[in-house]
Amino acid sequence: MEEQRAPGQWWRYGPPWSRYGPPWRGGPDEAEPQHGNRRPWRSTALLTAFVLIGSNFAAHDQPHRVPLDPYARVLLLITSLLLLWRHRYPVPVAFGTATLTLGYLAAGYPYGPVFLVVAVACYSAVVAGHRRAAWASMGLLWTGHALVALWLYRWLPPAGDTRAGLTQEIVIATWVLAIVALSELARVRREQWARERADRAQAARRRADEERLRIARELHDVLAHSISVINVQAGMGLALLDSDPEQARAALTTIKAASKEALGEVRQVLDTLRASGAAPRTPAPGLDRLPELVEQAAAAGLTVEVEGEQPPLPPGADLAAFRIVQEALTNVVRHSGSRHARVVFAHDGDALRLRIDDDGPATGADAGGSGNGLAGMRERAAALGGTIEAGPRPDGGFRVLAVLPSRLKEDQ
Incomplete structure (x- = not known):
């Protein structure tokens, strides 16, 4: 035409x-x-x-x-x-x-x-x-x-x-x-x-790439932890469905709570994408929600000890510390045979030293994971000027050590 x-x-x-x-x-x-x-x-x-x-x-x-x-x-x-x-x-x-x-x-x-x-x-x-x-x-x-x-x-x-x-x-x-x-x-x-x-x-593309990486890390951290808990509890429920119905019911209750929380956090991330420039409706998670992580880990059969004082952190560092602990405990549930983990807070000048240890050994279970957890933790720490060290301990087990700034810079 x-x-x-x-x-x-x-x-x-x-x-x-x-x-x-x-x-x-x-x-x-x-x-x-x-x-x-x-x-x-x-x-x-x-x-x-x-x-x-x-x-x-x-x-x-x-x-x-x-x-x-x-x-x-x-x-x-x-x-x-x-x-x-x-x-x-x-x-x-x-x-x-x-x-x-x-x-x-x-x-x-x-x-x-x-x-x-x-x-x-x-x-x-x-x-x-x-x-x-x-x-x-x-x-x-x-x-x-x-x-x-x-x-x-x-x-x-x-x-x-x-x-x-x-x-x-x-x-x-x-x-x-x-x-x-x-x-x-x-x-x-x-x-x-x-x-x-x-x-x-190029600057616009770089900002878009950085935002995509941030959203990908957020979704990974939200979903990996909750789905790992759901996976463990589902296996436990299936194993005990006939022999111990009450314990299977408790596992299903944990699955329901974990999935509800995951849906809420995913919805929060998606709301920030739909409403361009608008602030999220709920505050970003921080170390004040650490007791929830401990309870979820306990529901998955993992005992978590918390040592040291949790200092007040800037919002970005608070979110990063929470996600690092969440990812580290998720990895213990998925990849370690240990049922015990320690979260240790220590101060080093203006920096927070955050250590998560488990006694191992590694089980090789991956629960369908993508292997991006450690990379996401390193990216979060690097974005704040901090560092992440992760690897096997000399006496067995695995250790994640994060060093994050514990106060805002003067020019911020």
């Missing part, structure tokens, strides 16, 4: 048939598909009219030059219309306008706004990245004009022409350098804007 356009839009980029180019081109399949490749009809038409009309006025002030005739007007028209291809073929257009302008001046026609055509072509070539071609075309024009004005004028029209003065050539050279300088300035500005746009886009 043909594209519907308002009547005023048909000639915005030239006549409708211009989309397919001249008849000697390959046909509709080779039409220029992108908006940036369409020919600049409007600006070229305005510039062509300005050159033709301005040259008529310039001819009245230069009676010693050859008057404008049909050949001169055709030459001016062709030179100006070359600008239609300045975006797609900047180098041929730059050399073509310079050559035709030189031919126009060598024929003795009046000086005038035809130089503006060369300036626009040079600008387009420089902005497109063809700097040497633009300089060469301007050098060709100036060199050719110098030869005509200083030597070849004897054999070229108009009759009786005299040798040009040095001042005139200096003025033309200054004009050429000014055009090149302005074109280079425009090119530098465009490249600077392009770099700034690329930097902003």
